[in-house]
Amino acid sequence: MAMKKETRADEVVLYDYPISYNCQIVRLVLCEKGVPGKTIRVDIGPMMEQFTPNFMRLNPSGQVPVLLHQNKVVTQTLEIMYYLDQHLPGTQLIPLATENRAAMEKWVAMERAFPEADFTYGLVEQGTGKIVARDMERRKKLIEKYMMVNPDLADSYKLKLEAVVDWQMRLRDPDLVDRLVDQIHKMLDELEKQVAGRNFIVTENYTLADVVWTAFLARLEMVGFKRMWSLGARPNIEEYYIRMKQRPSFACAPIHLKSSLWLVIVSAIKVFRLQLSLLLGIGIIALLSVSASF
Numbered sequence: 001m002a003m004k005k006e007t008r009a010d011e012v013v014l015y016d017y018p019i020s021y022n023c024q025i026v027r028l029v030l031c032e033k034g035v036p037g038k039t040i041r042v043d044i045g046p047m048m049e050q051f052t053p054n055f056m057r058l059n060p061s062g063q064v065p066v067l068l069h070q071n072k073v074v075t076q077t078l079e080i081m082y083y084l085d086q087h088l089p090g091t092q093l094i095p096l097a098t099e100n101r102a103a104m105e106k107w108v109a110m111e112r113a114f115p116e117a118d119f120t121y122g123l124v125e126q127g128t129g130k131i132v133a134r135d136m137e138r139r140k141k142l143i144e145k146y147m148m149v150n151p152d153l154a155d156s157y158k159l160k161l162e163a164v165v166d167w168q169m170r171l172r173d174p175d176l177v178d179r180l181v182d183q184i185h186k187m188l189d190e191l192e193k194q195v196a197g198r199n200f201i202v203t204e205n206y207t208l209a210d211v212v213w214t215a216f217l218a219r220l221e222m223v224g225f226k227r228m229w230s231l232g233a234r235p236n237i238e239e240y241y242i243r244m245k246q247r248p249s250f251a252c253a254p255i256h257l258k259s260s261l262w263l264v265i266v267s268a269i270k271v272f273r274l275q276l277s278l279l280l281g282i283g284i285i286a287l288l289s290v291s292a293s294f
């Protein structure tokens with residue numbers, strides 16, 4: 001991951017990971033505005049680059065997306081969406097009329113309140129408990145290691161460690177996924193009513209509400225829950241989602257509908273290479289010190 005602290009006048013830089021849910025939301029906004037920007041990949045997969053000191057200095061919460069624009073660093077997906085709509089040219093995605101804006105905010109807030117990462121990881125945990133457990137232990141070890149050698153970042157690493165422990169506890173709850181599925185059903189029931197006979201969620205135009213709900217439906221499709229609206233289960237959502245997928249922004253972002261195995265393989269190879277070079281380094285030092293003692 002190449003770090004960048006300064007941007008040229010109108011350059012838009014996004015610290016990004018292809019299948020990250022929140023990064024996809026930001027990329028959708030960028031594509032709808034017609035400014036795809038430049039992306040810098042932060043491997044939040046097996047490499048866990050979000051914990052590296054350089055990245056933690058950029059965003060102390062150690063998460064993507066992070067936006068860099070006119071030398072300003074913007075974190076938090078919601079803030080980035082608003083920032084982009086207010087600072088970039090292109091179609092306005094936030095309605096001007098107060099009433100419509102309030103309605104858009106309500107729909108965005110409903111999606112933002114859903115713990116997407118708990119749901120996605122909760123599903124993996126249900127299928128293969130060991131993978132998530134190992135992943136969490138690796139996160140904790142890596143954060144502790146970085147914390148030891150970067151005392152200036154101790155506070156941020158401590159918070160990150162607490163966040164991982166909390167997350168681990170939530171994922172151990174056997175009812176987590178069932179509860180979240182109930183929550184999704186309620187959300188989709190509301191959406192089904194809202195999009196009846198209309199092209200977009202809030203007004204006659206595409207807004208940030210459509211951005212987040214497109215990403216939400218796509219994530220449900222990715223984890224195998226498309227049946228919640230397809231084949232007539234919720235026909236208004238079915239039509240709405242087809243329309244959203246046909247927008248050029250869906251392919252431009254791009255929004256992923258399959259978790260890319262390739263991405264995981266590349267990341268795993270990088271981790272393996274790192275471990276191998278560490279082992280080789282230790283081996284060479286050991287050999288040199290043994291030969292020096294003769």
Ligand SMILES: N[C@@H](CCC(=O)N[C@@H](CS)C(=O)NCC(=O)O)C(=O)O
Nearest residue numbers: 020021022044063064065076077078
């Ligand atoms: N509150 C943050 C959440 C961002 C977030 O959950 N990012 C995920 C990717 S979608 C991430 O970076 N996960 C890595 C980690 O938490 O260690 C936001 O709204 O941007």
